[in-house]
Amino acid sequence: xxxxxxxxxxxxxxxxxxxxxxxxxxxxxxxxxxxxxxxxxxxxxxxxxxxxxxxxxxxxxxxxxxxxxxxxxxxxxxxxxxxxxxxxxxxxxxxxxxxxxxxxxxxxxxxxxxxxxxxxxxxxxxxxxxxxxxxxxxxxxxxxxxxxxxxxxxxxxxxxxxxxx
Numbered sequence: 001x002x003x004x005x006x007x008x009x010x011x012x013x014x015x016x017x018x019x020x021x022x023x024x025x026x027x028x029x030x031x032x033x034x035x036x037x038x039x040x041x042x043x044x045x046x047x048x049x050x051x052x053x054x055x056x057x058x059x060x061x062x063x064x065x066x067x068x069x070x071x072x073x074x075x076x077x078x079x080x081x082x083x084x085x086x087x088x089x090x091x092x093x094x095x096x097x098x099x100x101x102x103x104x105x106x107x108x109x110x111x112x113x114x115x116x117x118x119x120x121x122x123x124x125x126x127x128x129x130x131x132x133x134x135x136x137x138x139x140x141x142x143x144x145x146x147x148x149x150x151x152x153x154x155x156x157x158x159x160x161x162x163x164x165x
Contacts, residue, residue, distance in 0.1 A: 086129055
């Protein structure tokens, strides 16, 4: 189960969030990053450790920032802070499978945005998650994202009407 995010960043528990498609809507970009599961990622029963999904969120997030947003991660202008993170387990994964991590954005504002993660193995959903990211100065005071960065982040934004209960 994935928590629904409202316009104001609050969570509505116990609702499944799906990506619906509106006819004629412009499709946002979706970032894909492949992750291979190894024995070190699993327990004695060969189930992937739950904590790996949070690690994979971070890996996918960093690759997306580097490849699609700003290779320097905007270090000279501020810092990205993860304010909130959530991961929902859907189905088991095992060593030697390849996980397709898909990333989109949601509720992009001048100073913050959500990253939406979907993890799939062979087109089967295995986990979903999100992070709320805030941009701040080095002293941790929230600041606006540069306009050109906001434009790149919005290319991956899922419109609110596409998140359905």
